[in-house]
Amino acid sequence: MDAVWIMHRDEGNSRILGIGNMDRCITHTEAGDRGAGEADGRWGPGSKLGIIGGLGDMGRLFARFFAARGYQVSVSDPAGIERNEALVRESDLVLFAVPLHHTTAIIRALVPITRPGQLLMDLTSLKRQPVEEMLRSPAAVVGLHPMFGGQVGSFAGQTLIACPVRIEDRDWAVLKRLFEASGLRIKQCTIEEHDRMMSIVQVLFHVNTMLVGRVLRELGVDIDQTLEYTSPSYLLEMDLLGRIFAQNSELYAAITQLNPHTGEILEAMREAVTSYQDWYRARDLQAFIADFQQSSSHLGPFCRRAYRESSEILEYVVRRKHELRLNGAQPEADDAEKVPQSGIEP
Amino acid sequence: MDAVWIMHRDEGNSRILGIGNMDRCITHTEAGDRGAGEADGRWGPGSKLGIIGGLGDMGRLFARFFAARGYQVSVSDPAGIERNEALVRESDLVLFAVPLHHTTAIIRALVPITRPGQLLMDLTSLKRQPVEEMLRSPAAVVGLHPMFGGQVGSFAGQTLIACPVRIEDRDWAVLKRLFEASGLRIKQCTIEEHDRMMSIVQVLFHVNTMLVGRVLRELGVDIDQTLEYTSPSYLLEMDLLGRIFAQNSELYAAITQLNPHTGEILEAMREAVTSYQDWYRARDLQAFIADFQQSSSHLGPFCRRAYRESSEILEYVVRRKHELRLNGAQPEADDAEKVPQSGIEP
Numbered sequence: 019m020d021a022v023w024i025m026h027r028d029e030g031n032s033r034i035l036g037i038g039n040m041d042r043c044i045t046h047t048e049a050g051d052r053g054a055g056e057a058d059g060r061w062g063p064g065s066k067l068g069i070i071g072g073l074g075d076m077g078r079l080f081a082r083f084f085a086a087r088g089y090q091v092s093v094s095d096p097a098g099i100e101r102n103e104a105l106v107r108e109s110d111l112v113l114f115a116v117p118l119h120h121t122t123a124i125i126r127a128l129v130p131i132t133r134p135g136q137l138l139m140d141l142t143s144l145k146r147q148p149v150e151e152m153l154r155s156p157a158a159v160v161g162l163h164p165m166f167g168g169q170v171g172s173f174a175g176q177t178l179i180a181c182p183v184r185i186e187d188r189d190w191a192v193l194k195r196l197f198e199a200s201g202l203r204i205k206q207c208t209i210e211e212h213d214r215m216m217s218i219v220q221v222l223f224h225v226n227t228m229l230v231g232r233v234l235r236e237l238g239v240d241i242d243q244t245l246e247y248t249s250p251s252y253l254l255e256m257d258l259l260g261r262i263f264a265q266n267s268e269l270y271a272a273i274t275q276l277n278p279h280t281g282e283i284l285e286a287m288r289e290a291v292t293s294y295q296d297w298y299r300a301r302d303l304q305a306f307i308a309d310f311q312q313s314s315s316h317l318g319p320f321c322r323r324a325y326r327e328s329s330e331i332l333e334y335v336v337r338r339k340h341e342l343r344l345n346g347a348q349p350e351a352d353d354a355e356k357v358p359q360s361g362i363e364p
Numbered sequence: 365m366d367a368v369w370i371m372h373r374d375e376g377n378s379r380i381l382g383i384g385n386m387d388r389c390i391t392h393t394e395a396g397d398r399g400a401g402e403a404d405g406r407w408g409p410g411s412k413l414g415i416i417g418g419l420g421d422m423g424r425l426f427a428r429f430f431a432a433r434g435y436q437v438s439v440s441d442p443a444g445i446e447r448n449e450a451l452v453r454e455s456d457l458v459l460f461a462v463p464l465h466h467t468t469a470i471i472r473a474l475v476p477i478t479r480p481g482q483l484l485m486d487l488t489s490l491k492r493q494p495v496e497e498m499l500r501s502p503a504a505v506v507g508l509h510p511m512f513g514g515q516v517g518s519f520a521g522q523t524l525i526a527c528p529v530r531i532e533d534r535d536w537a538v539l540k541r542l543f544e545a546s547g548l549r550i551k552q553c554t555i556e557e558h559d560r561m562m563s564i565v566q567v568l569f570h571v572n573t574m575l576v577g578r579v580l581r582e583l584g585v586d587i588d589q590t591l592e593y594t595s596p597s598y599l600l601e602m603d604l605l606g607r608i609f610a611q612n613s614e615l616y617a618a619i620t621q622l623n624p625h626t627g628e629i630l631e632a633m634r635e636a637v638t639s640y641q642d643w644y645r646a647r648d649l650q651a652f653i654a655d656f657q658q659s660s661s662h663l664g665p666f667c668r669r670a671y672r673e674s675s676e677i678l679e680y681v682v683r684r685k686h687e688l689r690l691n692g693a694q695p696e697a698d699d700a701e702k703v704p705q706s707g708i709e710p
Contacts, residue, residue, distance in 0.1 A: 219594065223597075247523065284644055298627060316581040
């Protein structure tokens with residue numbers, strides 16, 4: 019357990035929340051004691067919500083969300099076992115907002131003190147292991163996965179994947195309505211569907227980003243030099259690539275390597291590259307054309323839609339870059355602190 | 365030579381330009397006969413410009429550009445050899461705006477009738493072969509590569525790569541100023557630098573897109589289903605992927621496979637995937653973390669800049685999608701005709 023590292027990070031962030039009492043490392047919001055009525059379901063507004071990892075970006079985002087809706091929110095630093103235990107004992111809902119590669123161990127340590135009548139939820143990028151650990155508890159269990167970073171300004175238009183694994187429909191409905199009222203899109207599925215989908219949405223794309231980053235490095239490519247030759251598409255591709263590499267290496271390694279489907283993805287990638295090398299050596303341009311057309315057919319009408327949508331986005335990118343250049347902007351300073359090094363960024 | 369296919373396309377497009385005389389397939393603009401003064405350089409406004417492939421998207425874009433600046437612009441359909449020859453004979457400047465995999469053959473057929481005092485230019489995505497062919501002529505030679513598609517609304521903020529291979533400085537300066545005055549960014553380099561840079565900006569990213577498309581297909585992934593689980597980053601990645609597959613397979617096959625550096629790129633990709641498979645089998649999460657961190661260090665301060673810029677773009681994407689959803693938009697209809705199937709899209 020990287021206890022010291024987590025401590026340090028959370029202490030840094032806690033200042034923003036204005037939490038003073040780091041001895042207990044639990045803080046109460048001003049939400050008051052409004053009781054949960056029948057109409058609110060079992061874990062509606064007024065309930066006591068404890069967030070383990072509530073001082074990280076994502077934990078703070080959800081702390082603000084629930085506090086603003088009348089929950090009594092308390093947060094703890096996951097590195098302090100005793101504090102976590104106190105929080106679990108006093109909460110009606112427990113939300114785990116901790117780094118992916120520590121989640122299983124943290125849940126496992128706390129499950130023995132959970133009780134019937136509680137609701138356990140987590141916010142991590144994979145669902146099978148955390149949910150299995152939570153299911154060892156007698157409590158209700160909902161797995162959540164926010165498809166956005168902890169630094170978004172608003173929930174509106176963002177997607178939250180939800181796996182309501184063990185919870186009464188009416189209790190889950192209350193929470194779901196609460197989220198949807200903020201503009202969040204709730205995508206409900208099983209934990210198997212979730213992890214399978216994440217093998218595409220996250221593993222394939224992130225492994226691929228790691229691969230391109232590695233090739234750029236191995237070939238000794240100077241990025242700033244390539245940017246002088248840029249097309250808007252390349253600029254955007256590079257922005258999305260740099261965005262990943264600005265973030266936490268442990269998080270991305272865990273997301274891509276702990277998914278049960280990663281082996282298949284890597285094997286399909288190996289087969290693809292091997293075919294491309296064979297065709298290239300044979301100067302078989304026709305094989306590349308056929309491969310391209312088959313993929314294009316598989317993607318179907320999505321391609322035309324993507325073309326139109328990306329054109330709009332690329333026009334925006336060109337316009338913004340042109341404006342910045344005309345204004346002589348030098349967008350270099352003070353970027354470091356704006357990059358979350360510990361968030362749960364999909 | 366795909367003569368029939370090109371014919372058909374050009375006939376379709378010619379209606380938009382309003383060119384009636386398809387027998388000669390050469391049309392004059394209303395620009396008139398303003399003579400090229402000394403201040404305009406040898407190939408400045410007033411000169412006669414012939415565009416081979418001038419009925420394609422890119423050819424028409426440059427035809428409009430030069431015509432609006434006082435050039436006497438004529439265009440031809442590259443499938444008609446006699447018409448091309450007439451155009452070359454009567455022009456001061458000849459611009460080749462033809463598909464990449466036909467360029468060399470088209471230039472080779474026309475070079476014997478070029479003469480000293482002419483300027484030859486091309487617009488293709490690779491420079492070595494087209495420029496070598498043009499250099500067999502006694503004419504001046506400039507290789508150009510627009511880093512944008514033939515359907516852009518404006519040159520402002522776009523990049524044009526230029527390799528002024530054989531031309532007097534003052535003559536090139538006139539053309540360069542003309543381009544820059546429209547907001548185009550001119551990136552000047554040698555043909556070797558160009559093709560090397562395109563092995564990154566185009567080959568690496570496009571091969572990679574082909575690879576992801578192929579893996580999605582091999583794994584039988586339903587794209588619309590994955591989009592329900594989407595993060596804004598995934599959405600944007602998918603839009604850029606679909607954008608490529610909406611376009612011409614021959615063009616992308618040629619761009620990625622005819623570059624002299626493609627072999628290196630494919631080999632670096634194979635090594636990367638092989639390492640990832642080794643580390644994955646050995647459950648060596650630390651190796652992935654180290655690889656990620658090394659790439660991140662190689663990319664350096666670019667990552668923070670990319671994070672900030674991509675955040676702004678992703679916010680725009682989320683906002684637009686949310687607006688469209690609120691408005692109940694069904695963006696499906698009539699997309700097909702908006703996708704260029706023959707443009708020179710970088």
